[in-house]
């Protein structure tokens with residue numbers, strides 16, 4: 001038994017071949033290669049198209065055809081994955097479902113006739129857009145003892161300071177924690193880095209540079225109050241301070257739920273996995289790619305990798321979607337918390353940044369309350385956007401429904417108190433300076449009428 005197969009070879013000429021029932025698929029493939037004067041090797045893909053364009057398997061099961069409707073035989077060279085990646089900016093990767101029927105499944109690469117497709121990297125774009133004049137020979141800031149003592153307290157009044165003053169205070173913290181000496185950080189670089197970070201924060205009502213300063217100052221305060229300053233390694237201090245500074249970089253003012261529902265670039269690039277936190281972190285590391293702002297330039301490769309790992313862990317932990325899981329894991333450790341256990345120490349760092357991030361109500365009401373109004377304003381703006389864009393509405397951001405007193409009472413009771421109380425089981429001196437002020441805030445919001 002045999003059958004004749006009519007072929008059009010790469011649109012150039014027609015051939016007819018005969019295959020027998022004993023012919024194997026491998027022999028059939030070699031036969032097809034020979035017809036076109038190709039040497040059969042694994043780098044070549046054969047494709048057979050029917051008259052209507054359908055791709056059919058290269059197999060001896062192939063149906064006989066007629067001279068009027070020959071199968072079109074084409075050859076493609078396979079690409080190595082590295083080649084595909086390297087040309088991804090200038091080539092279009094076409095995945096054709098029908099190709100799955102092919103014996104050799106490979107993505108089809110065709111040169112795009114239009115402009116090269118570039119995957120936007122929002123973090124890179126943001127940092128590249130920052131225009132700043134790098135300064136040199138900057139004088140180190142000096143503050144009187146009253147200010148430097150106050151800086152270590154949650155009662156520090158951030159509203160007395162302008163943003164450039166906050167940068168000087170951040171610089172002081174790095175100096176006081178001896179991070180410049182330990183990591184050989186050039187002071188000009190630190191100053192340029194902090195100014196660059198300031199410019200990478202957007203002017204949102206809440207997620208702005210002042211929030212970044214508040215979180216960092218609370219971290220600095222907590223590690224002093226609890227004597228962690230004597231326990232933490234320089235690396236841990238560096239990770240915590242840099243993570244606080246970086247943790248909301250380029251926050252767009254709408255949360256992860258919005259990013260995902262609106263299918264923003266951030267949600268698509270990070271596949272809905274903490275898109276904002278991933279972005280903040282990426283912006284930070286792009287800032288470090290500039291020599292003028294690379295505060296980690298003196299670190300050895302190994303040290304840099306450890307610091308980078310720690311910062312990524314800390315920033316990703318600030319996604320509130322992970323809050324109960326992380327706090328639950330930490331609570332399980334508090335019974336036998338061991339400072340010699342690396343896993344316990346890492347979890348403590350995550351708790352520190354998470355608690356600093358939501359710590360406004362540790363501050364006196366006069367300092368803290370404007371933040372509630374700012375956050376609600378940012379929420380309401382998101383809700384307005386959701387309505388305009390026809391997205392699912394976040395009920396907790398609806399200006400017609402939200403009441404400041406109940407929102408804040410619930411937040412303090414169910415989010416703040418559990419994490420701070422868990423930390424108080426492991427860290428000393430938390431009650432008077434941290435837990436008690438939170439309870440005072442709770443009482444204030446429970447009595448508030450608006």
Ligand SMILES: [Zn+2]
Pocket residue numbers: 211215247248357
């Ligand atoms: Zn934050």
